Amino acid sequence: MSLLDTPLWEVVKGSFAAEVWDKIAPAVFETLYMTAIASLITLVFGLALGILLTVTNPDGLLPLKMFYNLSGWLINILRSLPQMVMIILMIPVARVLFGKSYGTNPCMVAIAACCIPMYARIVESSILEISKGKIEAAKSMGSTNTQIIVRVLLPETLPSLIRGFTVAIIAVLSMTALAGMFGAGGVGDIAVRFGYQRFQHDVLFAAVYVLIALVQIIQFCGNFASKRIIKKRNLI
Amino acid sequence: MSDVVLEVSGVSRTYYDDKKNAVEALRDIGLTVSRGEFVTFIGSSGCGKTTLLRLIAGLDEPQSGKLLLYGMEISGANPNRGYVVQQGGLFPWLSVWDNIAYGLKVRGQYRKHKADVAKYVRLIGLEGFEKSFPHQISGGMAQRVAIARALINEPELLLLDEPMGALDSFTRADIQDKLLELHRESGATMLLVTHDVDEAIFLSDRIFIMTPRPGKIKHILRVSIPHPRHRGGVDFFSLRRDILEQLELASAMPQPEYKI
Ligand SMILES: Nc1ncnc2c1ncn2[C@@H]1O[C@H](COP(=O)(O)OP(=O)(O)O)[C@@H](O)[C@H]1O
Ligand SMILES: [Mg+2]
Numbered sequence: 324m325s326l327l328d329t330p331l332w333e334v335v336k337g338s339f340a341a342e343v344w345d346k347i348a349p350a351v352f353e354t355l356y357m358t359a360i361a362s363l364i365t366l367v368f369g370l371a372l373g374i375l376l377t378v379t380n381p382d383g384l385l386p387l388k389m390f391y392n393l394s395g396w397l398i399n400i401l402r403s404l405p406q407m408v409m410i411i412l413m414i415p416v417a418r419v420l421f422g423k424s425y426g427t428n429p430c431m432v433a434i435a436a437c438c439i440p441m442y443a444r445i446v447e448s449s450i451l452e453i454s455k456g457k458i459e460a461a462k463s464m465g466s467t468n469t470q471i472i473v474r475v476l477l478p479e480t481l482p483s484l485i486r487g488f489t490v491a492i493i494a495v496l497s498m499t500a501l502a503g504m505f506g507a508g509g510v511g512d513i514a515v516r517f518g519y520q521r522f523q524h525d526v527l528f529a530a531v532y533v534l535i536a537l538v539q540i541i542q543f544c545g546n547f548a549s550k551r552i553i554k555k556r557n558l559i
Numbered sequence: 560m561s562d563v564v565l566e567v568s569g570v571s572r573t574y575y576d577d578k579k580n581a582v583e584a585l586r587d588i589g590l591t592v593s594r595g596e597f598v599t600f601i602g603s604s605g606c607g608k609t610t611l612l613r614l615i616a617g618l619d620e621p622q623s624g625k626l627l628l629y630g631m632e633i634s635g636a637n638p639n640r641g642y643v644v645q646q647g648g649l650f651p652w653l654s655v656w657d658n659i660a661y662g663l664k665v666r667g668q669y670r671k672h673k674a675d676v677a678k679y680v681r682l683i684g685l686e687g688f689e690k691s692f693p694h695q696i697s698g699g700m701a702q703r704v705a706i707a708r709a710l711i712n713e714p715e716l717l718l719l720d721e722p723m724g725a726l727d728s729f730t731r732a733d734i735q736d737k738l739l740e741l742h743r744e745s746g747a748t749m750l751l752v753t754h755d756v757d758e759a760i761f762l763s764d765r766i767f768i769m770t771p772r773p774g775k776i777k778h779i780l781r782v783s784i785p786h787p788r789h790r791g792g793v794d795f796f797s798l799r800r801d802i803l804e805q806l807e808l809a810s811a812m813p814q815p816e817y818k819i
Contacts, residue, residue, distance in 0.1 A: 459618050460648045460705075464662035464712060465638035474665065478652045556651045556694060 325522035338528035347513055347529050354509035354533070357427055357499045361434040362492045368439045369491065370484070372398070373446025374472060380451075384458075384468045398440040406498050409433045410505050430507035434498045438491055445487035449480040482549040489545025493538055500534065510534060562594040563629075564715055564748045565615065570624030572610050583773035584610040588624070590767065590776060592716075597742055597749045599759040600767045601802065607774025608752040612718045615750065616642040628715060638662055641709025641717045641747075645724045648705050649693040655704050656680065656689040662712040672711075679707040682741060699730035703737060710745055719751040723758065732790070735761055739786065756802050760795055761788055768805045778805050 324337040337343065376394060379387035404412065410433040417429030453476060461475045477484070503511020510530045518527025570588040573581050584607040592598055600608045613619040614626060617636045626633040628640070636642070649658050660676045663669040680689055683703040685696075693701055702722050709717055719738075723731045735758060742749055753759055759766045760782055768778040780801065784794050 456644050456648050457650065459613075459616075459636070460642065460644065460708075461661075461665075462618065462636040463616055463638065463640060463642040464665060464708070466665045470665045474661075475650065478650070481652075552652075556692065 324525040326524045327522060329524075334524050335528060337525040338532070340525065343525050343529050346517070346526060347510070347533065350508065350510050350513045350530075351533055353427065353507075354496070354499055354511070354537075357431060357434070357502070357507065357509055358492065358496045358537075361431050361438065361495045361499065362488075364431070364435045365438040365442050365491050365495060366488060368435070369442030370446055372439060372443035373450065374476070376443060376447045377450040377476070378468070378472070384471060398443060401436055401440040402444070404437070406433075406437055406501055409437050410498075410502055414505070425506040427507050427509075430499070430502035430505060434495055434502065437498060438495050441494060442487060442491040445490065446480075446484060449483040449487060450476050452483075453479050482552045485545055485549040485552070489542060489549075492541050492545075496534070496537060496541070563591050564594045564596075565590075565592040565750075566625075566627040566630070567591070567611075567615070568625050568627075570611075570614065570621045570626060572607070572614060572619070572621050585614075585621070586773035586775055588774075588776060590779075592748060592750065595746055595748055596764050597739075597751070597762055598765045598767060599751045599753055599763040600769055601753055601756065601759045602769030602774075602777075602806070603771055604754070605774075606769040606771035608769060609720055610774065612642070612720050612750065612752055615716065616640050616718050618642070638666065638712035639715045641712060641714035643702075643705050643709050643717070643719045643722045645721045646698075649701055649708075651693050654690050654692055655685060655696065658693070658704055659708050659711055661708060666712075675711055679711050682744060683707045683737065697730070699726055699734055702726065702734060706734075706738070706741065710741060710747065713745070714747055717745075717747045717749045719749065721752050721754070723753070723755075731755075731758070738762060756799055756806075757790065757795075759802070760784075760798050761790060766802065768802065780805075 324334050326334055329337070372394065376391065376398075378384045379391040379394075381388060381391065383391075401409075410430060413429060413433035413436060417423070417432050420432065421428050423429065457475060457479065458471060461471050466474065499507065499509050500511030500514065503509045503513070504515050506512075510533050514527055514530045517523040518530065568589045570585060571583070572585040573583050575581055588607075588611060600611065602608060610619070614621055615633065617633050617640060620634075633640075650661065653661065656676060659679055660669055660673075663672050663675065680686055683700075683706065685700060685703065688696055688700065693704070696704070706717075706719070706722065723734050726734065738749070738751075739762060741747075751759075751762060763782050766780040766782060767776050768780065769775065770777045780798070782798060784792065784798075789795065
C-alpha cells in the first residue's frame with residue numbers, strides 16, 4: 324500500500340496486516356541481534372576506556388599524562404565524525420577485518436567506533452563526580468587501585484552508568500537503522516527498501532512502530548534499574 | 560618523651576590557586592606525639608588543620624620537612640593511619656556491617672577476623688543495625704560507624720577531621736564519650752581536629768592551638784584534668800579561658816552568665 328494512492332487511514336490499518344509483519348519479523352530479529360552485540364561491545368570497551376580515562380587523569384589514581392591526552396584526543400576525533408560518515412569510512416576497514424565490506428558485521432565495527440567513545444565519556448563524567456572523600460577513605464583503609472575501581476568507583480556510579488548505558492543502547496539502535504542503508508539488514512533496511520524504494524508505506528509504518536516500541540522498552544528498563552538502586556540507597 | 564609515634568619537623572605546604580597566588584597552608588610545623596596520646600588541633604577555619612591531617616594520612620605531600628611514623632618516613636596512605644572525615648565518608652551501597660568490614664575485606668583478613676566486626680558493632684553501640692544502610696541511621700550513628708571502620712584496621716594513629724562538626728550538641732557529647740571509651744579500649748593514638756574549645760578540653764591530653772596565614776602552631780597546652788572530666792568543672796573553665804585568649808576570641812565572646 325502506498326500513500327500515493329491510498330488514504331492515510333487505510334495505510335495505517337494495512338500496516339497491522341499479517342503479511343506486513345511476516346516481511347518485517349526477520350528484520351526485527353536482525354536489528355535485535357545487531358543492537359545486542361553492538362551494545363555489549365560498547366559496554367565492555369566503553370566502560371574500560373572510561374575507567375582508564377579517569378584513572379590516568381592528572382588528578383586520578385594513576386596519573387599517566389601521555390595516555391590520558393592521547394586517548395582523549397582519539398575519542399574527540401571519533402566523536403566528531405557523523406554516524407553516516409563513520410559507516411562509510413568503516414567500509415574499507417571492514418574489508419580488511421572481515422574480508423567483505425557488506426553486511427551486518429562490518430556495520431557493527433562502525434557502530435562500535437561511534438558508540439564506544441560516547442559511552443566512555445559518559446562513564447568518565449559519572450566517575451569524576453564521586454566525592455574525593457570516599458576515595459581517600461578507601462585508600463586509607465588499605466585498598467589497592469584495582470579495589471578502589473571495583474569496590475568504590477563502580478558501585479558508587481552504578482545508577483548513572485546504567486542511565487548512560489541506556490542512552491548508548493538507543494544510540495546503537497538508531498545507528499543500526501542507518502546501517503541498514505549500507506547492507507546491514509534489519510528494520511532500517513526494511514524502511515529503505517519498502518518505504519523509500521517501493522512506496523510500500525504500510526511496511527514503513529510497521530518498521531516505525533517497532534523502533535518506537537524498542538526505544539520505549541529500553542528506556543523503561545534503564546530507568547527501572549537505576550531507580551531501584553537509587554531507591555535502595557535512598558538517594559532520592 | 561618516650562615512645563614517640565609521630566614526629567613532624569619543618570613541614571611546609573603551600574597551595575597555588577587558579578591565579579597562581581600562593582596560599583601558605585602550613586609553615587614550618589614541628590611536633591611530636593607519644594604513643595596512646597589524645598591530641599587536638601584547634602584553630603579558626605583555614606589555618607591548615609585539614610592540610611596537616613592529610614599530610615599525616617599520606618594523602619598529600621609537603622613541599623619541605625619530614626613526617627615520621629615510628630621513625631619511618633610517611634609516604635602514601637596506609638591502614639596504619641585511620642582517617643575519618645566530617646561527613647559522607649561512608650559507602651552508601653554497603654550496610655553498617657559491610658562498611659565496618661571493608662578494611663578487613665580489602666586486605667583479605669575478613670574470614671580470620673570476622674569476630675572483630677561484631678566487636679566493633681558492639682563497641683559503638685549499634686547492635687541490631689548491622690544490616691541497615693547509612694541513610695537509615697542517624698548522623699551520629701553514621702559517624703560512629705566511620706570511626707569503627709577506621710579502628711578495625713588497628714591503626715597506630717587515628718586521624719579525625721572534625722568528625723562531630725555536623726552533629727547537634729547532644730549527639731556530639733555522646734560521641735565524645737564514645738571516643739574516649741574507644742581510646743581506652745583500642746589504645747590507639749588519636750589526633751583530632753576541632754573548632755570546639757570544650758570538645759578539645761574534654762578529650763585531649765594536649766591541645767595544639769593553630770593560627771592561620773600562614774598556618775602555624777602557636778601554642779601547646781597540656782590538659783591535666785583527670786578522667787572522667789566534668790564538662791562544667793571549674794578547672795574546665797580556666798582552661799577554656801586560656802584557650803580563648805590564645806585564639807584571641809576571649810574579648811569578642813560574651814561573658815558567661817553564671818552567678819556563683
Ligand atoms: N586543594 C587546595 N587548593 C588550594 N588551596 C587550598 C587547598 N586546600 C586548602 N587550601 C587552602 O589552604 C588553607 C588551609 O586549608 P585547610 O587545611 O583546609 O584549613 P582548615 O582545615 O584549618 O580549615 C586555606 O586557606 C585553604 O583555602
Ligand atoms: Mg578543615
